Amino acid sequence: MKHLSKILFATMLVLGITSMNAQDANNPWSIGIQTNAVDFYPTGEDAPLGGTFDEYFNTGDHWNILPSVSRLTVGRYIGSGFVFELAGSLNQIEDYGDMGVPQMAYYAIDGSFNYSLRALLNDGWIDPVVGIGGGYTSIADNGDAPISDLNAATLNGKVGLNFWFSDNIALTLESNYKHVFDVDGATHFQHAGGVKFMFGGTDSDGDGIYDKDDECPETPGLPEFNGCPDSDGDGIQDRMDNCPDEAGLAEFDGCPDSDGDGVPDPEDECPEEAGSVEMNGCPDADGDGVADNEDECPNEAGPAENDGCPYEDMDDDGVLDKDDDCPEVAGTAANNGCPEPDVEVISELNEYSQTVLFDLNKATIRQESEEALKSIAEIMNEYPNTIFHIEGHTDSTGSAEYNEKLSRERAASVEAWLEENGVPSSRLTSEGYGEERPIATNNTAAGRQDNRRVEISLDKNKEVKDSDSSME
Known part of the structure; x- marks a missing residue:
């Protein structure tokens, strides 16, 4: 027993690292197909304490095993880690403690409330389960057995392990202690092992994330975004991406900045040429405050009112043509660019x-x-x-x-x-x-x-x- 405990503990630590889904709100239903073994030996005068478990694993002398599909279970997830499970089983009793007995048919219907301890192991693929419930057990009378014509209610306690190989399939091992009321010698263990199948979850968009946990249940998405898509693969999910079809930067809410000027393309009037924020992403080569794409003289500084071009002074009198009443004749500033009589x-x-x-x-x-x-x-x-x-x-x-x-x-x-x-x-x-x-x-x-x-x-x-x- 000491070695078994160490092995189980080590196994739980190693296997518990990998995260997989188990029975929960996404997969609320389960069906189990199992083989069961019934053991009347641990129900002696010291049961269930003392030396009772010394023969717990003596399968050859005490376990009545029906090597076929002999137990079926149906489970439904309730919430907060609890599952209600209904099980029906049959067996053939030939060993009663250390005695061989004429073959007796064994039937049982049991219901239990099971609680998963999987969350304590980092949601790994190993899933320890404890449970409590009750049932009804029947053993057919053959007239020569220590117990005969048993039809009694039982109080059950369960421990078990589920090993999840995928989101929907698990190997199950469990041991149920069944206390039979008012019938001496009828209290026993029933062990079972088999396969459990999970189903019932809804994944409308087929992205592997069930609708319950999918924040975008109608659109295929990624696990890292809780089922929401990232169409352009820029690490920003579409619903938060202002440019969902173009890979961009987080600082620009998912939009690109093709020319690297710090102005995102949707706001950049010149997305292929590096410019300035003041010019809405366009360059201003002559620094006159008129963007080159609107500047008729991009290499000569000029005012905006003259389309970025400098004003001319055709007569070189120091008065710009726009202010010169006599633009072709040199004059004086005092006379608005016109000559004054001397x-x-x-x-x-x-x-x-x-x-x-x-x-x-x-x-x-x-x-x-x-x-x-x-x-x-x-x-x-x-x-x-x-x-x-x-x-x-x-x-x-x-x-x-x-x-x-x-x-x-x-x-x-x-x-x-x-x-x-x-x-x-x-x-x-x-x-x-x-x-x-x-x-x-x-x-x-x-x-x-x-x-x-x-x-x-x-x-x-x-x-x-x-x-x-x-x-x-």
Whole structure:
């Protein structure tokens, strides 16, 4: 017995390493086909203690073995490791203790609640079982046996081992102690060995994982994902994979990053070219903030509003064409890229203006002054962004009020003529200053002639004046 215990213990340690399925909720039903042996010897006066087990394995002298299918079992898993099992058996009794007896027919029906200790052995393929239950035993009367015409209830205790060779097949060995009430000498052991078949589990998708434990019971999957699939084999199950048909990375929820730029392909507008997160995965070769796929000048930095291209300055005046009102003529920034008339131009304008004549004490321009006015208009149109100011002046002859009125009207007449001949009114202003701004003495006829004049200057403050007036 000591050696047997050591062998069984060692076997359980070795075989218990391998994990296999047994009877559980996935395989709730079992059928056992067994051969049984009945032993009346261990039921002597010391049974079931003391020397009772000294002859426990004396199969040759005490065991009544029917070498055929002589015991059938049906089991149903209840839960929490418990199985209810119903067994029916038959045998031929020829040995009763140390005595040979006339052959007697043995029949038994037993029910037991069995508990598996397999979980204690790391769910290995060896499955120790203990059980308790009851049954009904019948031995046919032949008139010459120590026990005759036995029909009695029994209280049963069981120990056994199941060796699982697959998920559904096990080799079974068990020993049942049957205590018979009110019949002396009838208490006995019944041993059995055979094969047990498990069935009843449902695996809808055929992936080897029963529906009870399968988190994806309608789709074939893998054990490591509790029955759920990983179609692309990237180690991320499909239900958690944003790209289930393309192998990807866990950091991108299963999606690939083909160009390795840190932007997953579904979010990468340029999945085959390494780019930046800021550019949605596209490159920006010139670093102007416009992705190359949208940049018409990918190798020259330029603003987004110009499709990534730099603005041109065709006339090289330092004012970009987009801001240059005169993009083909060099000008100044102060004049929006257009040229400004210099002193010589103003001097030329005033040479022409000095030849503009009026009727005596009137603002009517004489016909012979038209050629001079045409020249003035031509010069003004060469400077489309320049605002010209027309000044009217008189000598001191007459009253100041009269002179101011006459000079204002003459300046207005010149302004009106220029407007009618192609100079925009927005670029012209006029004012009369009367006798306030003489350029010569009014004490001589020559001086008074010089003071009666029309002058042209630049009105650089007009835009400021217009802005000021709009704010009032």
